[in-house]
Amino acid sequence: MYAVCVTFHIRLDAVDQFLTRMHQQARDSLSKEEDCYRFDxxxxxxxxxxxxxxxLYKDRNAFDEHSRSDHFLSFNSEVAPLTLEKAVSTFQDVSVGLK
Known part of the structure; x- marks a missing residue:
C-alpha cells in the first residue's frame, strides 16, 4: 500500500470553506476511486x-491516477487561494494495524 500525508495551513478566515470542500473531496476520492482505501x-x-x-492507496499508480482525476484537479484549484502552505509526504509498503 501507499500512504500520503498532507498538512495544509489555511487562512483563518477560510477554514470553514476549506473544510466543506475538503470533506467533499474525501467523499469523491473514496467513491470514485476503486484503489483509494482511506481518506481521513x-x-x-x-x-x-x-x-x-x-x-491510503493500493499503490503509487493509484495515487498518480488520483492526482490526475477531474475531481482532484477541480478541488486543488478551488482551495489554492485559501491555502497558505501545503506539505506532502509519501510512504510505501504500508502495514495497517487496526484494533
Whole structure:
C-alpha cells in the first residue's frame, strides 16, 4: 500500500470553506476511486488553520491516477487561494494495524 500525508495551513478566515470542500473531496476520492482505501481529514485542535490528511492507496499508480482525476484537479484549484502552505509526504509498503 501507499500512504500520503498532507498538512495544509489555511487562512483563518477560510477554514470553514476549506473544510466543506475538503470533506467533499474525501467523499469523491473514496467513491470514485476503486484503489483509494482511506481518506481521513483531521483538524488540529490547538491550531484552527491546520488540516492534516491521511490517504491510503493500493499503490503509487493509484495515487498518480488520483492526482490526475477531474475531481482532484477541480478541488486543488478551488482551495489554492485559501491555502497558505501545503506539505506532502509519501510512504510505501504500508502495514495497517487496526484494533
Amino acid at each position: 481529514v483531521c483538524s488540529d485542535v490547538d491550531r484552527p488553520g491546520v488540516v492534516f490528511l491521511y490517504e
